[in-house]
Amino acid sequence: MRVLVVGAGAVGGYFGGRLFEKGADVTFLVRPKRQEQLNREGLILKSVHGDATLAVPTITYGQSTKPFDLIILSVKAYHLTDVLTSLDPYVSSNTAILPLLNGFAHFPILQERYGKEKILGGLCVIESTVNAKGHIEQYSPFHDLVYGEWSGQASKRMDQMADLFSGVACNVTQSPQIGLDVWKKYVFISTMSGMTSLTRSSIGTIWNTPTGEQTYRKLAQEIIQIAQSQEPQLDFDEVYQQVMKRSLHLHESMKSSMSRDIEKGQPIETDHFHGYLLGVKPEQMEAPTLETVYTALSAYQATRGE
Numbered sequence: 183m184r185v186l187v188v189g190a191g192a193v194g195g196y197f198g199g200r201l202f203e204k205g206a207d208v209t210f211l212v213r214p215k216r217q218e219q220l221n222r223e224g225l226i227l228k229s230v231h232g233d234a235t236l237a238v239p240t241i242t243y244g245q246s247t248k249p250f251d252l253i254i255l256s257v258k259a260y261h262l263t264d265v266l267t268s269l270d271p272y273v274s275s276n277t278a279i280l281p282l283l284n285g286f287a288h289f290p291i292l293q294e295r296y297g298k299e300k301i302l303g304g305l306c307v308i309e310s311t312v313n314a315k316g317h318i319e320q321y322s323p324f325h326d327l328v329y330g331e332w333s334g335q336a337s338k339r340m341d342q343m344a345d346l347f348s349g350v351a352c353n354v355t356q357s358p359q360i361g362l363d364v365w366k367k368y369v370f371i372s373t374m375s376g377m378t379s380l381t382r383s384s385i386g387t388i389w390n391t392p393t394g395e396q397t398y399r400k401l402a403q404e405i406i407q408i409a410q411s412q413e414p415q416l417d418f419d420e421v422y423q424q425v426m427k428r429s430l431h432l433h434e435s436m437k438s439s440m441s442r443d444i445e446k447g448q449p450i451e452t453d454h455f456h457g458y459l460l461g462v463k464p465e466q467m468e469a470p471t472l473e474t475v476y477t478a479l480s481a482y483q484a485t486r487g488e
């Protein structure tokens with residue numbers, strides 16, 4: 183399969199790099215500054231699973247190439263509109279698009295633009311960032327990518343993707359219930375990023391405050407209720423237990439990529455995570471903790487002049 187990775191950042195650089203490392207036909211669609219750096223130094227991964235320096239092929243917008251079979255979309259949600267205006271030449275009638283963004287709002291946008299059948303479900307669980315030198319740092323034992331057809335059914339492209347990912351140096355799983363998986367990850371990350379970003383603290387610091395766990399639990403409950411109104415297969419008790427167990431077992435120094443972005447003074451995806459949830463919330467449902475998180479994080483955005 184010919185693969186185009188859009189965005190050579192923390193997620194795209196890592197998973198695209200791992201695919202390239204195993205010998206897959208991978209090209210990165212990047213902006214000129216990143217292209218210059220990648221051409222000069224290569225794509226550099228600094229990872230607990232092994233470092234790599236990879237001479238990856240890159241293209242910038244407008245450069246013509248043969249069509250791609252799979253496009254892995256790994257930009258931040260606030261760059262999606264920009265990307266979509268320039269991606270069209272790389273999407274052919276047989277191209278599948280696998281978004282790895284956190285959240286849900288991007289799926290209907292992509293389906294509307296390219297047609298439902300082109301858009302796969304996807305998510306990743308990884309703790310990675312781009313450091314000041316432009317190298318990708320990956321810290322935690324998990325480096326998981328999950329994808330699937332929304333129908334959960336087998337398909338030719340699922341078989342092709344199983345081949346593509348076989349032997350890659352990260353955990354890749356094909357899921358028969360990707361919609362549910364996407365919502366579960368969304369619930370987890372909107373709670374975890376909400377709390378670590380609101381408090382500007384790592385998870386361990388939150389647990390060590392008198393009311394941190396209580397507030398975390400309230401936020402998780404409100405978010406799961408909203409998520410359930412959108413994805414009825416989601417079982418409130420099961421997901422609530424999972425989110426809390428997973429959160430309470432995270433390393434005390436763990437932060438979300440959103441809280442790292444705040445530390446770097448960068449824009450954040452709060453509209454995409456928390457704002458979207460409030461937008462789809464049934465009117466009669468109360469979500470005061472989520473509203474507080476969204477207000478505080480929107481205020482951070484406003485102070486950046488957005």
Ligand SMILES: NC(=O)C1=CN([C@@H]2O[C@H](COP(=O)(O)OP(=O)(O)OC[C@H]3O[C@@H](n4cnc5c(N)ncnc54)[C@H](OP(=O)(O)O)[C@@H]3O)[C@@H](O)[C@H]2O)C=CC1
Nearest residue numbers: 189190191192193212213216257261283284308309310439
């Ligand atoms: N980092 C993490 O640990 C995790 C992140 N996620 C999610 O993954 C998504 C991506 O996040 P992440 O990888 O951290 O973000 P990064 O900011 O690290 O990477 C995004 C990349 O997109 C590039 N980009 C932006 N606009 C364009 C464009 N028009 N064309 C080409 N490239 C572009 C940026 O390149 P440039 O250098 O030009 O700015 C940047 O390298 C988010 O939704 C995030 O929530 C999910 C799980 C974990």
Ligand SMILES: CC(C)(CO)C(=O)C(=O)O
Nearest residue numbers: 306307308309371438439
């Ligand atoms: C919590 C984590 C690291 C898990 O993938 C994540 O998704 C993020 O920080 O954006």
